[in-house]
Amino acid sequence: xxxxxxxxxxxxxxxxxxxxxxxxxxxxxxxxxxxxxxxxxxxxxxxxxxxxxxxxxxxxxxxxxxxxxxxxxxxxxxxxxxxxxxxxxxxxxxxxxxxxxxxxxxxxxxxxxxxxxxxxxxxxxxxxxxxxxxxxxxxxxxxxxxxxxxxxxxxxxxxxxxxxxxxxxxxxxxxxxxxxxxxxxxxxxxxxxxxxxxxxxxxxxxxxxxxxxxxxxxxxxxxxxxxxxxxxxxxxxxxxxxxxxxxxxxxxxxxxxxxxxxxxxxxxxxxxxxxxxxxxxxxxxxxxxxxxxxxxxxxxxxxxxxxxxxxxxxxxxxxxxxxxxxxxxxxxxxxxxxxxxxxxxxxxxxxxxxxxxxxxxxxxxxxxxxxxxxxxxxxxxxxxxxxxxxxxxxxxxxxxxxxxxxxxxxxxxxxxxxxxxxxxxxxxxxxxxxxxxxxxxxxxxxxxxxxxxxxxxxxxxxxxxxxxxxxxxxxxxxxxxxxxxxxxxxxxxxxxxxxxxxxxxxxxxxxxxxxxxxxxxxxxxxxxxxxxxxxxxxxxxxxxxxxxxxxxxxxxxxxxxxxxxxxxxxxxxxxxxxxxxxxxxxxxxxxxxxxxxxxxxxxxxxxxxxxxxxxxxxxxx
Amino acid sequence: xxxxxxxxxxxxxxxxxxxxxxxxxxxxxxxxxxxxxxxxxxxxxxxxxxxxxxxxxxxxxxxxxxxxxxxxxxxxxxxxxxxxxxxxxxxxxxxxxxxxxxxxxxxxxxxxxxxxxxxxxxxxxxxxxxxxxxxxxxxxxxxxxxxxxxxxxxxxxxxxxxxxxxxxxxxxxxxxxxxxxxxxxxxxxxxxxxxxxxxxxxxxxxxxxx
Numbered sequence: 001x002x003x004x005x006x007x008x009x010x011x012x013x014x015x016x017x018x019x020x021x022x023x024x025x026x027x028x029x030x031x032x033x034x035x036x037x038x039x040x041x042x043x044x045x046x047x048x049x050x051x052x053x054x055x056x057x058x059x060x061x062x063x064x065x066x067x068x069x070x071x072x073x074x075x076x077x078x079x080x081x082x083x084x085x086x087x088x089x090x091x092x093x094x095x096x097x098x099x100x101x102x103x104x105x106x107x108x109x110x111x112x113x114x115x116x117x118x119x120x121x122x123x124x125x126x127x128x129x130x131x132x133x134x135x136x137x138x139x140x141x142x143x144x145x146x147x148x149x150x151x152x153x154x155x156x157x158x159x160x161x162x163x164x165x166x167x168x169x170x171x172x173x174x175x176x177x178x179x180x181x182x183x184x185x186x187x188x189x190x191x192x193x194x195x196x197x198x199x200x201x202x203x204x205x206x207x208x209x210x211x212x213x214x215x216x217x218x219x220x221x222x223x224x225x226x227x228x229x230x231x232x233x234x235x236x237x238x239x240x241x242x243x244x245x246x247x248x249x250x251x252x253x254x255x256x257x258x259x260x261x262x263x264x265x266x267x268x269x270x271x272x273x274x275x276x277x278x279x280x281x282x283x284x285x286x287x288x289x290x291x292x293x294x295x296x297x298x299x300x301x302x303x304x305x306x307x308x309x310x311x312x313x314x315x316x317x318x319x320x321x322x323x324x325x326x327x328x329x330x331x332x333x334x335x336x337x338x339x340x341x342x343x344x345x346x347x348x349x350x351x352x353x354x355x356x357x358x359x360x361x362x363x364x365x366x367x368x369x370x371x372x373x374x375x376x377x378x379x380x381x382x383x384x385x386x387x388x389x390x391x392x393x394x395x396x397x398x399x400x401x402x403x404x405x406x407x408x409x410x411x412x413x414x415x416x417x418x419x420x421x422x423x424x425x426x427x428x429x430x431x432x433x434x435x436x437x438x439x440x441x442x443x444x445x446x447x448x449x450x451x452x453x454x455x456x457x458x459x460x461x462x463x464x465x466x467x468x469x470x471x472x473x474x475x476x477x478x479x480x481x482x483x484x485x486x487x488x489x490x491x492x493x494x495x496x497x498x499x500x501x502x503x504x505x506x507x508x509x510x511x512x513x514x515x516x517x518x519x520x521x522x523x524x525x526x527x528x529x530x531x532x533x534x535x536x537x538x539x540x541x542x543x544x545x546x547x548x549x550x551x552x553x554x555x556x557x558x559x560x561x562x563x564x565x566x567x568x569x570x571x572x573x574x575x576x577x578x579x580x581x582x583x584x585x586x587x588x589x590x591x592x593x594x595x596x597x598x599x600x601x602x603x604x605x606x607x608x609x610x611x612x613x614x615x616x617x618x619x620x621x
Numbered sequence: 622x623x624x625x626x627x628x629x630x631x632x633x634x635x636x637x638x639x640x641x642x643x644x645x646x647x648x649x650x651x652x653x654x655x656x657x658x659x660x661x662x663x664x665x666x667x668x669x670x671x672x673x674x675x676x677x678x679x680x681x682x683x684x685x686x687x688x689x690x691x692x693x694x695x696x697x698x699x700x701x702x703x704x705x706x707x708x709x710x711x712x713x714x715x716x717x718x719x720x721x722x723x724x725x726x727x728x729x730x731x732x733x734x735x736x737x738x739x740x741x742x743x744x745x746x747x748x749x750x751x752x753x754x755x756x757x758x759x760x761x762x763x764x765x766x767x768x769x770x771x772x773x774x775x776x777x778x779x780x781x782x783x784x785x786x787x788x789x790x791x792x793x794x795x796x797x798x799x800x801x802x803x804x805x806x807x808x809x810x811x812x813x814x815x816x817x818x819x820x821x822x823x824x825x826x827x828x829x830x831x
Contacts, residue, residue, distance in 0.1 A: 442638075442726045486683075486685070495709065511809075513815055562799060
């Protein structure tokens with residue numbers, strides 16, 4: 001494809017501009033939208049986070065309140081005393097049985113009763129507390145042993161389960177006499193956290209302990225014990241530096257998430273509660289937007305392609321057309337009259353200019369052709385003031401015309417000088433014949449009379465001499481009639497007709513009309529005489545005619561002559577074969593005087609010769 | 622009284638021949654000889670001849686050129702052309718210019734004598750051949766086939782009167798130039814005029830055209 005280059009250029013520029021605009025707008029738009037979306041999602045996460053935090057706090061607070069109430073009732077004190085007094089009957093004792101009831105009522109997982117020496121007095125499940133918990137507890141409660149507190153014992157757990165205990169002191173007379181450890185059923189907290197309404201498929205809230213270990217079960221790893229999962233994320237680090245907040249960051253899985261995080265407000269717990277959603281999910285609306293943008297970009301490129309194709313075609317086609325024209329011109333040919341672009345843009349103007357160029361060249365070519373064809377009267381208007389080619393052609397025409405005219409003149413001059421010389425020579429010959437030989441014969445004839453011979457012989461000799469004189473006259477008349485010199489064309493032709501009629505018996509209707517009084521130019525006279533002589537000779541020799549019309553009309557502008565016979569005529573072939581030379585002489589004579597001779601003939605219908613000889617023929621002297 | 626004759630011919634031998642021919646008759650006296658027209662004009666008044674025998678073809682001035690002048694110079698002189706030419710134009714021209722006789726040079730002596738005497742007595746004399754030609758000229762007047770002007774001729778005539786050229790008329794009527802010229806020549810013949818102006822004038826007189 002020859003227009004590939006313009007097409008490519010247009011396509012590239014269009015695409016570049018289009019894409020640049022689209023991408024810039026897209027990026028700005030996308031970022032703005034993303035920012036807004038992140039902010040909104042974070043707001044949402046934040047409120048969920050607060051909600052969860054408060055739910056957890058409330059739950060813990062309520063449990064603590066319940067235990068507080070039991071403490072105020074001295075419920076545990078009673079149980080303690082019962083256990084001390086009758087450990088064996090514990091199973092049947094009503095108060096001891098209450099422990100199980102309490103556990104069930106408040107949905108605690110386990111209940112353990114110890115004395116101050118860490119001696120287990122009662123337990124709903126003996127093993128369900130970690131080793132060393134109590135000794136650690138001692139150091140912790142040293143300051144204020146009378147307060148109920150929450151203990152996160154997960155770090156001490158044998159497994160990686162989350163262990164949460166309430167420490168409930170048994171106080172008698174302001175003295176600590178025993179301890180109740182209530183193991184919280186963490187599933188209930190877990191339930192609060194697992195409530196993921198409005199969190200999509202990747203949103204979760206979870207709790208991280210001060211050891212950077214997960215406390216709640218991960219939504220993503222439901223079968224993994226939380227203590228195994230280490231959460232040393234930016235959120236957690238910030239929180240443990242007491243900087244709650246929100247943002248886009250990496251979670252414990254290393255996945256980019258939107259995160260809102262707070263500390264659980266509890267004197268005994270160092271817990272971070274974190275609500276997160278995968279950035280990928282949060283950004284989903286934006287992702288579809290991004291897809292729209294990609295589709296839009298592709299469509300735009302397609303559109304650009306089409307527009308560019310149409311546009312480049314519209315631009316390139318006239319240019320190619322112009323190129324064709326210029327190529328044609330450069331090969332020296334004339335382009336056809338194709339429909340040029342009629343637009344008014346630069347290409348249209350270029351088309352006009354080229355059309356002008358073509359027309360100018362065409363005009364010049366026609367002019368040159370005319371000159372080449374010998375038409376030196378062809379006129380030409382120069383294409384502009386400085387049209388060098390046109391000027392040269394005009395000069396060439398003028399020079400050729402001059403040359404042609406001189407040539408024509410000299411040809412005519414030579415031919416007519418030749419004819420004139422011939423006529424002059426003829427004049428001289430007839431003089432010699434007529435006046436010389438003729439007169440001599442006359443003299444001889446006279447002298448015969450003086451001879452001393454018989455009269456019969458004299459008469460014989462004189463008759464013979466007369467015949468000789470007649471022959472001389474006949475010959476000299478044919479060479480040139482004296483009459484044309486002395487009396488002009490009409491007289492000469494009249495004599496010619498008389499002679500012709502006398503010898504051949506043909507009736508000649510001779511008519512010579514001079515439209516005005518003057519003496520016809522001798523050159524024309526002698527030529528016309530020769531023409532008629534030739535014509536009449538032809539008629540006498542070939543035509544087998546009985547009547548001849550010879551009319552001459554001597555007008556101011558030309559001499560018109562018509563010579564018509566009623567003979568047998570001839571065909572074009574005969575003209576070439578027989579009558580040729582005589583008729584050719586007639587034509588040549590006429591043409592030498594710038595005149596013309598037309599010969600019409602058909603077998604059986606006679607022959608007509610028409611001759612026009614212009615006056616002021618401009619013949620060379 | 623002898624008839625005084627002046628002889629003009631450029632050929633001395635011809636002059637000599639005719640002189641010897643005429644000398645044989647006692648009634649004739651050759652009073653002078655001239656070799657050309659100018660000599661003749663110079664000599665003629667001096668010798669005052671009764672008859673001048675003059676050739677046509679002579680150098681300097683031809684016989685025809687001097688005939689009228691001689692008639693004027695010498696009242697009563699009789700002129701006889703003695704020539705080789707037998708074309709009618711020469712004969713007619715000679716007669717127009719005042720020649721009383723026209724003789725061809727191959728004339729017999731007795732005939733010459735008869736001619737000179739006839740002319741001298743006031744008559745005219747022509748060689749038999751010349752008589753033939755003259756008779757032809759008179760008896761064969763220009764053929765005048767008069768007749769009515771045809772409608773086509775009238776059409777041509779009207780266009781001619783309007784100043785159209787032959788070419789224009791041919792184009793207008795869709796006929797050839799030859800036909801137009803034929804019509805024109807025929808009308809010139811019929812009207813017995815010599816040119817277009819005369820033709821139109823005559824045509825208007827005859828109310829052929831208006």
